[in-house]
Amino acid sequence: MADASLAMIVLSGKICPVRTAYRCRVYPTPEQAAVLNRTFGCVRVVWNRTLAARHARWHTERKSSSYAETDRALTEMKKQPDLAFLSEVSSVPLQQTLRHQHTAMTAFFQKRARYPRYKSRHGRQSASYTRSAFRMRDGVLSLGKTPGTLRFVWSWPNINPALLDPTMVTVARDPDGRWFVTFAVDIDAPAAPEPTWQVVGVDLGLTDFAVLSTGERVPHPKHMERRERRLKRYQRMMARKRKGSANRAKAKQKVARAHSRVRDGRRDFLHKTSTDLVRRFDAIAVEDLAVANMVRNRSLAKAISRTGWAEFRTLLMYKAHRDGRTIAVADRWYPSSKTCSACGHLLAKLSLGTRHWQCPSCGTRHDRDINAAKNIAVAAGLVETINACGADVRHEGPPSVLSAVNQELSGASPGIPRL
DSSP states (O other): EEEEEEEOOOOOTTEEEEEEEEEEEEOOOOHHHHHHHHHHHHHHHHHHHHHHHHHHHHHHHHOOOOOOHHHHHHHHHHHSSGGGGGSSHHHHHHHHHHHHHHHHHHHHHTTTSSSOOOOOOSSSEOOOOOGGGEEEEEEEEETTTOOBBBBEEOTTSSSSSGGOOOSEEEEEETTTTTTEEEEEEOOOOOOOOOOOOEEHHHHHHEEEEEEETSSSSEEEEOOHHHHHHHHHHHHHHHHTOOOTHHHHHHHHHHHHHHHEEEHHHHHHHHOOOOOOHHHHHEEEEOOOOOOOHHHOOOHHHHHTTTOHHHHHHHHHHHHHHTTTOOOEEOTTOOOOTOOOTTTOBBOOOOOOOOEEEEEETOOOOOHHHHHHOOOOOOOOOOOOOOOTTTTOOOOSOOOOOOOSSOOOSSSOOOTTTOO
C-alpha cells in the first residue's frame, strides 16, 4: 500500500518547493521491531505526561505551556529514576512529539481542531525522525539507535529512491500489525495540467456516492457492507476470549485487519474518484456538508459514517490546489434539491424519498440528485445561467421566482436563501 500527499506553499507571489509524503510498507527485523516498539512506548509516555501537565496547569493557573517549557520538562523527566528508560531510545522522536502536541494545542485554541487526546497502546503507533536521527544513502534507510537498515518496499517505479533527500521520516505500526514508513520530501512544484474548460457540480449522497451536474453517477462502493458479516463474526470470536490472553490478542488482530481492508478500500476509491474529477474539470463545486451534525440522525448515522465525505473533500482540496484547479463551496443551507435548476422555482417541501419531481412553474421534470448538482454549481458561482433567476423561462401560472430585473431578496426565511 502506498499513499502520497502534497501541500503547496506560496509566499510573496513566489511558488516554493512542494512538500510530498511517500508512504510505503516496511519490514523490520525482530531486533528492529523491539527497538521501535520501545520508542513508541516512550513517545506515548512523553505525550500523555506532557498533555496531563498542560491540562493541570491550565485549570489551576490559567496559563498555557510553550514548547520550550515542555522541552525543559522532558529533560527533567529523563532524570527521574522511574523514567530512566526514556534515555535508551533516540531523543529526536520524543522532541518531535512535543512539537506535534504544541501544534495540536495551537490549532485547538484557534478553533481549527478538537482538543488533543491521550495516546493508547492499542491504537496506531508512530515516531518521527528528523535529519539528525536518520540516514538515507543510495535508497538505504538507517534510524538512530536502531540496529541495521530498515527494509522497505518502494511503490513508485518512476521515482528513484536513491535520489530522495527526505526532511523527515515517520515509522508507524497499525493495530493490524503492518509497518509503514513515510518520507517527507521537498520537490519542485509539478507542472500544471492543460486546462479542460469544463465546470462541474458534485452532489454527494448515500444511494450514489456522487452525482455530477453532467448527469454522471459514481456508484457507492459499499466496502463496509461487503465485509460487515465477517467483521461481526471476528468481533464475536474476540468477545469470547479471556482478556489478556494470547488468543484474544490474535482475535483482536483479525478484527483490526478486517477494519484495515475496509479503510484501505475506501481510501483507494476516494483517491481515484478525486483524481478523476481534478483531471477532467477546471472548476469543481461541492456542498458544505456538516457531517458531524448529520450523523446525529439515528436513522442515517451509520450510512453517513461509512461514506468518507470529509476525507473526499480534503483530497479534492489539496489535489486541486496542486494542479491549479478551482474548488468552490456552496452554502450548506442552500436548498439545492428543492430549487428548479431551469427556472429557479423553490418548492415548499420535498421529502427525502422523492427522487424525481416536476417543477410546477416551468414543467421541467428533474432527477433529484442531478438537479441538486446543477444548483450547487450555480450557487458556488461557477456557472452563470439566465434561467437561475427565472428570466427567459415560460412559467405555468403566476411565476414563483424573482424577476430578472429586481434581484433584491424579500420575505425569505432565515437560513433558506432563495434565488
